[in-house]
Amino acid sequence: MTQAGLYTLAASALAGIGVYGLLARRHLLRRILAVNLLGNAVFLLLVAFARRQPGYVDPVPHAMVLTGIVVAVSATAFALALARRYYAETGLDHLPEDEG
Amino acid sequence: MAELGALSLPLAFFLPLLTALAAFLLGARQAPWLAGIGALATVAAVADAVRRVAAHGPQAYHLGGWAPPLGVELYADGLAALMLAMTAAVALAVTAYAGAYLHGQGQAAERFWPLWLVQWAALNGTFLSADLFNLYVMLELVTLTAVPLVAMAGDRASLGAAMRYLLLALIASLAYLLGVALLYGGTGTLHLREVGELAGAGGPTAVAAALVTAGLLLKAAIFPLHAWLAPAHSSAPAPASAALSALVAQAGVYLVLRLWLWAFPALLSPVVGWGLGGLGAASVLYGSLQALRQSRLKPVIAYSTVAQLGYPLLLLPLAAVPAAASQAWQGAAYFIVAHGLAKAGAFLAAGNVYYSLGHDRLAGLRGLAPELSASVLALGLAWVSLMGLPPTAGFLAKWQLLSGALAGGQWPWAVVVVLGGLLAAGYGFRVLATAHAAAPPGGPVGRPARRLPWRMAATPLLLALAVYLLGVSAVPALRLLGQGAPEALG
Amino acid sequence: MGLAFDLLLAGGLLGLALQVVASRGLFRSVVLFIALGLLMALAWARLAAPDLALAEAAIGAGLTGALLLSAYRALQPAEEAADPGPAALPRWGALAAAVLSGALVAALGWAALGLEAPAASAGREALARLGESGVKSPLTGVLLGFRAIDTLAEVVVLLVAFLGARVVAEPLQRAGPGPSAPGSGEPVLTAPLLRLVVPMGVIVAGYLLWSGGHQPGGAFQAGAVLAALGVLLRLTGRLQPAAATSPAERLALVGGIVLFSAIGLAGAGTASAVLAYPEAWAYPLILAIETGLAVAIALPLTLLFSGSAGLRWRER
Numbered sequence: 001m002t003q004a005g006l007y008t009l010a011a012s013a014l015a016g017i018g019v020y021g022l023l024a025r026r027h028l029l030r031r032i033l034a035v036n037l038l039g040n041a042v043f044l045l046l047v048a049f050a051r052r053q054p055g056y057v058d059p060v061p062h063a064m065v066l067t068g069i070v071v072a073v074s075a076t077a078f079a080l081a082l083a084r085r086y087y088a089e090t091g092l093d094h095l096p097e098d099e100g
Numbered sequence: 101m102a103e104l105g106a107l108s109l110p111l112a113f114f115l116p117l118l119t120a121l122a123a124f125l126l127g128a129r130q131a132p133w134l135a136g137i138g139a140l141a142t143v144a145a146v147a148d149a150v151r152r153v154a155a156h157g158p159q160a161y162h163l164g165g166w167a168p169p170l171g172v173e174l175y176a177d178g179l180a181a182l183m184l185a186m187t188a189a190v191a192l193a194v195t196a197y198a199g200a201y202l203h204g205q206g207q208a209a210e211r212f213w214p215l216w217l218v219q220w221a222a223l224n225g226t227f228l229s230a231d232l233f234n235l236y237v238m239l240e241l242v243t244l245t246a247v248p249l250v251a252m253a254g255d256r257a258s259l260g261a262a263m264r265y266l267l268l269a270l271i272a273s274l275a276y277l278l279g280v281a282l283l284y285g286g287t288g289t290l291h292l293r294e295v296g297e298l299a300g301a302g303g304p305t306a307v308a309a310a311l312v313t314a315g316l317l318l319k320a321a322i323f324p325l326h327a328w329l330a331p332a333h334s335s336a337p338a339p340a341s342a343a344l345s346a347l348v349a350q351a352g353v354y355l356v357l358r359l360w361l362w363a364f365p366a367l368l369s370p371v372v373g374w375g376l377g378g379l380g381a382a383s384v385l386y387g388s389l390q391a392l393r394q395s396r397l398k399p400v401i402a403y404s405t406v407a408q409l410g411y412p413l414l415l416l417p418l419a420a421v422p423a424a425a426s427q428a429w430q431g432a433a434y435f436i437v438a439h440g441l442a443k444a445g446a447f448l449a450a451g452n453v454y455y456s457l458g459h460d461r462l463a464g465l466r467g468l469a470p471e472l473s474a475s476v477l478a479l480g481l482a483w484v485s486l487m488g489l490p491p492t493a494g495f496l497a498k499w500q501l502l503s504g505a506l507a508g509g510q511w512p513w514a515v516v517v518v519l520g521g522l523l524a525a526g527y528g529f530r531v532l533a534t535a536h537a538a539a540p541p542g543g544p545v546g547r548p549a550r551r552l553p554w555r556m557a558a559t560p561l562l563l564a565l566a567v568y569l570l571g572v573s574a575v576p577a578l579r580l581l582g583q584g585a586p587e588a589l590g
Numbered sequence: 591m592g593l594a595f596d597l598l599l600a601g602g603l604l605g606l607a608l609q610v611v612a613s614r615g616l617f618r619s620v621v622l623f624i625a626l627g628l629l630m631a632l633a634w635a636r637l638a639a640p641d642l643a644l645a646e647a648a649i650g651a652g653l654t655g656a657l658l659l660s661a662y663r664a665l666q667p668a669e670e671a672a673d674p675g676p677a678a679l680p681r682w683g684a685l686a687a688a689v690l691s692g693a694l695v696a697a698l699g700w701a702a703l704g705l706e707a708p709a710a711s712a713g714r715e716a717l718a719r720l721g722e723s724g725v726k727s728p729l730t731g732v733l734l735g736f737r738a739i740d741t742l743a744e745v746v747v748l749l750v751a752f753l754g755a756r757v758v759a760e761p762l763q764r765a766g767p768g769p770s771a772p773g774s775g776e777p778v779l780t781a782p783l784l785r786l787v788v789p790m791g792v793i794v795a796g797y798l799l800w801s802g803g804h805q806p807g808g809a810f811q812a813g814a815v816l817a818a819l820g821v822l823l824r825l826t827g828r829l830q831p832a833a834a835t836s837p838a839e840r841l842a843l844v845g846g847i848v849l850f851s852a853i854g855l856a857g858a859g860t861a862s863a864v865l866a867y868p869e870a871w872a873y874p875l876i877l878a879i880e881t882g883l884a885v886a887i888a889l890p891l892t893l894l895f896s897g898s899a900g901l902r903w904r905e906r
Contacts, residue, residue: 001593003637004637006596006600007633007637008702009600009699009702009703010603010604011698011702012699013604013695014603014604014607015695015698016695016698017604017691018607019690019694020690021610021611022271023686024684024687028263029616029661029662029665030611030616032267033619033623034611035267035274036623037607037610037626038271038274039274040627040630040650042274042278043642043646044603044633045278045281045285046281046284047633047634047637047639049281049284049285049702050638050713051637051638051639052285053707056714056717057638057639057728058711058713058714059713059716059717059729060284060290060716061284062641062642062729062732063737063740064233064740065639065642066641067233067237067733067740067741068277069645069646069649069650070649070745070748070887071237071240071744072650073650073653073654073891074244074747074748075243075244075270075747075751076654076657077657077751077755077891077894078248078754078755079263079266079270080657080661081759081760081894082251082263082266082754083665084661084665084760085251085758085760086259086260087664088664088760088764089254089255089256089259090260093665095260095263095264096260107858107864110855110864114864117746118851121844121847121848124749124840125844161863161864163739163863163864163865164735164736164738164739164863164864164865165862165863165866166735168712169712169715170715170716172737211753211756211757215750215753215754215757218746218749218750222743225743233737233740234737234739234740234743237740237743237744238743240747241746241750244747244750245754247754248753248758249757251758252757254758259758262758278698282705284711285702285707286705286706286708287708288707288708288709288710288711288714303701303704304701304702304704304705307697307700307701308701
């Protein structure tokens with residue numbers, strides 16, 4: 001197996017772990033962590049794709065990842081602000097319909 | 101050398117963006133008139149783009165002068181031009197309405213204007229961009245402007261609705277991006293039509309298409325991924341509700357059609373088409389039934405959005421049937437336009453009820469027709485189009501879908517269209533009958549607490565009238581739609 | 591040998607990710623997520639993406655981690671209730687979640703490995719035509735040349751996140767990392783260290799910015815370093831949260847985007863198209879845009895960490 005192939009597989013598994021975290025945990029902070037795991041999986045996949053051919057690094061996936069990182073931190077920062085306000089207003093650390 | 105003529109394409113993105121920045125820089129006091137000027141300038145750019153598409157066919161603009169796959173292309177065909185024009189009409193109404201609605205609410209206004217104007221820019225970007233990754237960034241921009249608008253009331257219900265909307269929208273974006281990563285990995289390009297030529301119909305493309313579609317269906321609140329929409333859209337302030345239902349959610353539906361018809365046509369087998377059409381049909385029926393069960397006005401309208409977002413998907417099973425394709429295509433595209441205008445009108449009219457009474461409980465609307473006559477009229481007029489009765493744009497759209505389904509021999513979709521219309525009549529008349537009912541003994545339950553500014557009374561009426569205009573004269577819009585339509589649909 | 595290290599690294603990533611999801615303690619999950627970010631940076635360095643590794647370590651692990659930790663503190667109930675963990679899920683629910691994520695892993699892994707690298711790609715064309723972009727670093731060429739619109743939209747995303755966070759803002763005393771420790775309790779070395787670190791940070795940011803044209807670095811990394819400085823100053827109380835955004839802050843928040851848009855739109859007249867640069871001016875224009883971008887990245891991030899509309903300097 002090549003290096004890129006190995007990380008491609010790791011990215012797929014990481015995406016699965018992220019989705020499992022989204023489905024299985026309901027604490028808002030954990031959901032936000034899981035979204036970030038999923039994001040990291042996409043980025044890893046792109047970085048691995050960029051390195052598939054010997055002697056050549058594709059700059060386009062790299063640019064996508066750098067843009068993606070800034071978008072991810074923006075979304076995370078806003079999500080955390082919203083979660084904090086929601087908690088301050090309701091005392092809940094999860095969404096009510098998710099109670100089971 | 102890119103043609104300078106199509107400059108109106110990038111301007112449709114840059115003008116609202118720069119207006120948003122100026123509104124933020126100068127603060128709430130200057131924002132309304134700045135927004136007005138920016139809105140008019142954007143409408144002018146959109147009008148120029150539409151005129152060019154109508155006269156000369158599809159317009160492409162290579163940003164930075166770099167042709168795809170190297171650079172990002174803005175591309176306006178008839179469908180995109182129609183979306184831009186509908187968005188401009190709704191956005192103009194929202195801008196005019198919000199100026200009066202938010203008057204005197206310093207902080208809310210200060211926060212609304214930059215978010216709303218960036219949203220407009222990002223929506224135009226979404227309709228114009230022919231680049232799958234650029235679309236991802238635009239979609240995130242739309243999401244991150246939409247969620248704060250939902251949360252603006254700051255109470256328990258709206259914060260919860262915003263939180264759920266945000267989490268689901270972020271997951272949706274990442275599912276989409278995962279699919280785009282696979283597409284680039286397989287084709288080496290991010291350009292919509294190049295992907296369509298290169299991706300083929302292999303297994304990996306199918307996985308990518310599934311991920312992209314799942315993400316977009318979630319953004320478009322298609323059954324069974326619809327649960328977030330109604331609480332979110334009914335929590336927002338009225339002008340934002342109008343923008344969210346008429347524009348933001350519909351941008352998701354638009355992208356589903358755009359991607360399946362331009363990037364994955366090779367994958368659109370009868371089974372896939374029936375599957376996606378089935379989801380659309382389920383949305384129509386489920387959303388309508390839920391709308392019947394609501395006890396407040398804004399949730400009724402929001403669930404009707406879930407229902408109406410399903411119709412355009414009925415195009416997908418019909419697109420490959422030569423006898424049905426052309427009519428179904430016109431019906432689906434016209435449906436998005438009709439729904440956008442009517443739904444924005446309905447939400448703004450509901451906003452007037454809320455503004456005057458301080459609530460929107462159906463039980464409290466008895467006997468209010470005289471006080472809010474213009475708004476109730478607007479609501480009723482818009483509803484005629486949502487039901488699909490003549491002489492509205494909604495009727496024409498459904499008629500085309502219906503004829504397409506029958507011509508293609510796929511009668512189940514025709515049943516869905518008719519049934520959806522009947523159900524819409526059901527929940528629509530329930531609202532209107534209450535508003536026109538005799539006041540309960542002792543006068544109306546709640547007398548209007550506030551006088552309605554004329555701008556707020558007029559805006560929903562104008563939107564509703566536009567739906568009739570497009571119902572009477574459809575030829576220009578349908579001719580525009582023909583520009584650059586896929587051959588099978590033309 | 592090399593592959594063995596990669597195997598170990600990939601295994602470590604997945605092990606950490608599992609722990610992040612499954613661990614009982616929320617604090618543990620947050621810390622492990624930060625560790626995962628650092629490991630991810632290492633993996634990217636192995637995959638010939640040192641510039642991305644730098645950004646991931648600074649933004650993905652560092653700043654995101656700081657935000658997560660301060661949110662964790664804010665979401666603590668008075669007495670900590672035990673987090674029920676995934677066991678709280680009904681068994682069929684856990685099973686369904688596992689099946690669904692397993693299916694995703696299988697489909698994604700199969701699809702991603704099955705894809706053959708295309709002979710021609712946007713990336714190859716970018717490398718071949720890099721000379722026309724006016725910079726020497728392929729990444730900067732793509733970000734500020736070929737795909738400049740993405741970069742522009744992305745800093746707007748950051749601004750919008752800040753505006754959105756204002757809508758849901760908490761009262762100032764509860765916002766961000768919370769009130770800073772009173773000045774008297776500050777460790778002795780804090781002040782002299784800050785006097786050393788802050789100018790160094792600014793110099794590093796400046797260097798990263800300037801070097802971005804021809805080697806790894808650039809606006810993002812410089813912005814991240816500046817944001818880290820902002821976080822440091824906010825944590826040590828040099829920067830105090832303020833209830834209003836000052837005119838100067840407003841200008842700094844939108845300045846980078848306005849400059850980028852203005853240069854971009856001017857391209858329709860001075861060069862071939864919107865977001866094109868006149869050939870002779872490409873490098874200085876890109877440098878100017880990057881400087882604006884570094885501020886447009888650093889300031890919203892610092893404000894988002896601070897949880898306030900603005901920041902005011904306070905001497906000690």
